[in-house]
Structure formats: structure tokens, C-alpha cells
Amino acid sequence: MPLGFLKSVRQRASKPAPSGDNESSGEQRPVLPGRTTVLSDVEELGIGMFWATDSEGRLTFLSQRALDDLGIAGEDLIGQPLVRAFGDVEPEPGAPQQRALGFKLKAHSKIEEHVVAITTPKGRGGEPGIRWWRLNGRPLVDGAGTFLGYRGSAVDITSQYAHEMQVARHSQVDELTGLTNRRKLGEQLTATLAAFRNSQRSCALMMIDLDRFKHVNDTMGHPAGDALLRQVAERLTSIVKNSGEVGRLGGDEFQVLLPDMDDRGTLGELANRIVQSLSQPYQINGRRAIIGTSVGIAIAPYDGVNAEELTRAADMALYAAKEARGGTFCFFTTELSDAASKSAKLGERLRDAVDQGDLTLAYQPLVDPASNEVKCFEALLRWHDEDEGHISPADFIPVAENDDLIVRIGEMALRQACSDAIQWP
Known part of the structure; x- marks a missing residue:
């Protein structure tokens, strides 16, 4: 069985056509190429290649251009199952998914734009290489409806596919650390929770924030900070291993x-190992850097049933861990949710109070104990709410510090204190 189109086909096609009426009138009829010649030209121009299988899915034909492209002898491929000669690819994260080639062959389905990988004898460096093809094919049946096999075409997309995979990978991976990035983490969390919801499976989420990282950037420079983040990523990966997915937000x-x-004992042990490991010194360019870390933990479905709820719960747990001076971990609780809701409402009322000028100053004299004389006055911020009554600065100052309100309150207090002091005797 020939594995390529015969060159003699082209030679026969180029012979002059028989004489006819046009010759008698002095005109020469143009020579039209035959079907086989056109297919041969398609191959030689690199537009496409051709393949065929029998009813058992074994490769029975592969055109010469395809064999030349792969650098493989025909006898090494002909007779092999198509799924062995053309392997399904493992797409990079973010790349389009496709059904297995074997499934399509078994179902006698159309094969459309199906990407396969073929191992070639030699690649760069003399080692086996990989070529990527895009296959199209249709099942062939006879007049009685009996399946005879597949007839199809192929296009080499190696350069294009490698570029697409690189783009897909970069869209899902953090360039600095090589970890999964925020976008992919969100997609994975959403997909995992959706899949687990019906089967009533659990899923834990840890939010991790480095303590004193800004100090490293400020004192050692941003390149040192980047090096530290890469080391943090390595430590996290070595601790979590195959138990979960580590990413950088x-x-x-x-x-x-x-x-x-969902076992709190197991999760607490893992979180403690993360805190202890990330708190160990880092060697960066011959210098030692020391940071800490805080971890917030939330568990689905108890703390949230979708990505937004679970992430918010883990964030609140992380905030609680940092409020405890960092270097620890904290699980989400309903008390944290209640406190966060109360803090948010207090922040809204505080903003209105600042806008309406409801904050006032009270002055406390500071007396010299030796002379019993008043030396100066201490300005104390006071807030009396119409509904809540007197609100302690211990409650509203931390809320203001987490917002730009603290700057406005400071400016207001300074202006009011100076204005009042001018009027004193």
C-alpha cells in the first residue's frame, strides 16, 4: 500500500489534452489538474496532511508529507491503533478541554479540531521530541451503513500550540513564584465548592499574610523582597505537598x-507548621531576613457555601489572627462575623458623625505635682451618638484607623484644639 501520493500522477496530469474542436480554431484548452494532483499539491504546500483508519481504529494510511514531518518510517506507524500513534494532550491550566480521542473513535463521532501529540525520534538535543497536530476526520460507511473506518486530515500546529500553552499558563500562574495566581485560585475554589456541594464534601481555605514584609522591602530593597517571596512559596509548597493547592493572591x-x-485538629497542626516554618530566618544575598505570618482558616460548608462567602470568612479569621499581634492562626467563628458586622455599622455611623461635626474635644488639665500648677491640657476625643449614647474612643478609634477617617479626625481635632486654645486666658 503506498504511503504517499505518486509523483507520476503529476506527470500524467501535465500531459497535453487530446486534440478537439478548439485546436482547429487555433485555441489551446487549459489542462485541469485532477483530484489526486490537487491533494498532492495541498500536501506539498504544507496546507494539510491525510490519514485513514480501518474499522478497528488502526492506522491504515498516512501521507508522505506527514511521515516526512514526523521523521518516522511508515512501517513504524501503519497498523498501530490511532490512539497509540496520536496521543491525547494534557492541556496546561487555562487551556481548552477536549474529549478523549478514544471516546470519539469508539462512538464513531466526528473529529473536529482535535489536538494530539506525537512523539518523534529526535527533537532538540537529539532526544525524542513532540509534535502537535490538529486532526479532523469523519467516519466512513458503505451503502449498507457498515462502518469502514475514518478518513481525515491533519495540520501541524506545533509552534502555534506551544505559544498558546505558554499564554494559557501565564494567565494562570504567578510569574514571580510559579504558584497558582489569584484568577486561577478563584476558578478552582468556585469549581471545587460547586462540585462538593452536591456530594456534601468539605473544603478548607487558608488565607496567609506575611508580617513585617514591608520592613524587608524598605531596608533591603524590592529585589530582596521578591527573593523572600520565592522562598516563602517554596516553604509553603513543601509543607502542603499534595494535600492542597498553594497560590499567591x-x-x-x-x-x-x-x-x-475539615478536621480542626489537622488544620490547626498544618497552620501551626506554616507559621513556624515561615517565621524561620531567610538568607538573601548574604543577609538574614526575619518575618512572621498570620493564618486565617475557614471551612466549607460550615463557614460558607460559595467562594465569596468562604473567602470573606477566611479573611475575617486572618484579621483576627493579625489583631492578636500576628504570628498565629485563627479559625472563623460566628462571633467574628458578628464583630465584623458591628464594626462595619460603626464605621458608617462614624463617617456620618465626622461629616456632621458630631465629634467634640474634652480637655483634661495636666498638673505639676511639685508645684501643683496646671502646665498644659490634654485634648480627648469624645463622640455622643443620638441612638447609642456615649461611644468610647477605644471602640471607634480602631475603626477609624482602618479607614481614611483617622486622618480627617486628626486634622479636625488639631484645628479645634488650636482654635480653643486661642480663646483661653
Whole structure:
């Protein structure tokens, strides 16, 4: 069986056509190429290649251009199952998914734009290489409806596919650390929770924030900070291993997704190992850097049933851990949710109070104990709310410090204190 189109076909096609009426009138009829010649030209121009199988899915034909492209002898491929000669690819994260080639062949389905990988004898460096083809094919049946096999075409897309995979990978991976990035983490969390919801499976989420990382950037420079983040990523990966997915959200924030894990003892032990490991000194350009870390933990479905709820719960737990001076971990609780809701409402009322000028100053004299004389006055901020009554600065100052309100309140207090002091005798 020939494995390529015969060159003699072209030679026969180029012979002059028989004489006819046009010759008698002095005109020469143009020579039209035959079907086989056109297909041969398509191959030689690199537009496409051709293949065929029998009813058992074994490769029975592969055109010469395809064999030349692969650098493989025909006898090494002809007779092999198509799924062995053309392997399904493992797409990079973010790349389009496709059904297995074997499934399509078994179902006698159309094969459309199906990407396959073929191992070639030699690649760069003399080692086996990989070529990527895009296959199209149709099942062939006879007049009685009996399946005879496949007839199809192929296009080499190696350069294009490698570029697409690189783009897909970069869209899902953090360039600095090589970890999964924020976008992919969100997609994975959403997909995991949706899949687990019906089967009533659990999933834990850890939010990790580095303590004193800004100090490293300020004192050692941003390149040192980048080097530290890469080391943090390595330590996290070595601790979590195959138990979950480690990713970087951005800056000094990391996230760990832990499917099928809801035991607080196990999670607490893992979080403690993360805190202890990330708090060990780092060697960067001959200098030592020391940071800490805080971890917030939330568990689905108890703390949230979708990505937004679970992430918000883990964030609140992380905030609680940092409020405890960092270097620890904290689980989400309903008390944290209640406190966060109360803090948010207090922040809204505080903003209105600042806008309406409801904050006032009270002055406390500071007396010299030796002379019993008043030396100066201390200005104390006071807030009396119409509904809540007197609100302690211990409650509203931390809320203001987490917002730009603290700057406005400071400016207001300074202006009012100076204005009042001018009027004193």
C-alpha cells in the first residue's frame, strides 16, 4: 500500500489534452489538474496532511508529507491503533478541554479540531521530541451503513500550540513564584465548592499574610523582597505537598485550598507548621531576613457555601489572627462575623458623625505635682451618638484607623484644639 501520493500522477496530469474542436480554431484548452494532483499539491504546500483508519481504529494510511514531518518510517506507524500513534494532550491550566480521542473513535463521532501529540525520534538535543497536530476526520460507511473506518486530515500546529500553552499558563500562574495566581485560585475554589456541594464534601481555605514584609522591602530593597517571596512559596509548597493547592493572591498574601479537609485538629497542626516554618530566618544575598505570618482558616460548608462567602470568612479569621499581634492562626467563628458586622455599622455611623461635626474635644488639665500648677491640657476625643449614647474612643478609634477617617479626625481635632486654645486666658 503506498504511503504517499505518486509523483507520476503529476506527470500524467501535465500531459497535453487530446486534440478537439478548439485546436482547429487555433485555441489551446487549459489542462485541469485532477483530484489526486490537487491533494498532492495541498500536501506539498504544507496546507494539510491525510490519514485513514480501518474499522478497528488502526492506522491504515498516512501521507508522505506527514511521515516526512514526523521523521518516522511508515512501517513504524501503519497498523498501530490511532490512539497509540496520536496521543491525547494534557492541556496546561487555562487551556481548552477536549474529549478523549478514544471516546470519539469508539462512538464513531466526528473529529473536529482535535489536538494530539506525537512523539518523534529526535527533537532538540537529539532526544525524542513532540509534535502537535490538529486532526479532523469523519467516519466512513458503505451503502449498507457498515462502518469502514475514518478518513481525515491533519495540520501541524506545533509552534502555534506551544505559544498558546505558554499564554494559557501565564494567565494562570504567578510569574514571580510559579504558584497558582489569584484568577486561577478563584476558578478552582468556585469549581471545587460547586462540585462538593452536591456530594456534601468539605473544603478548607487558608488565607496567609506575611508580617513585617514591608520592613524587608524598605531596608533591603524590592529585589530582596521578591527573593523572600520565592522562598516563602517554596516553604509553603513543601509543607502542603499534595494535600492542597498553594497560590499567591498578590503582594505578601497567599492562599491554600484544601479539599476534603475539615478536621480542626489537622488544620490547626498544618497552620501551626506554616507559621513556624515561615517565621524561620531567610538568607538573601548574604543577609538574614526575619518575618512572621498570620493564618486565617475557614471551612466549607460550615463557614460558607460559595467562594465569596468562604473567602470573606477566611479573611475575617486572618484579621483576627493579625489583631492578636500576628504570628498565629485563627479559625472563623460566628462571633467574628458578628464583630465584623458591628464594626462595619460603626464605621458608617462614624463617617456620618465626622461629616456632621458630631465629634467634640474634652480637655483634661495636666498638673505639676511639685508645684501643683496646671502646665498644659490634654485634648480627648469624645463622640455622643443620638441612638447609642456615649461611644468610647477605644471602640471607634480602631475603626477609624482602618479607614481614611483617622486622618480627617486628626486634622479636625488639631484645628479645634488650636482654635480653643486661642480663646483661653
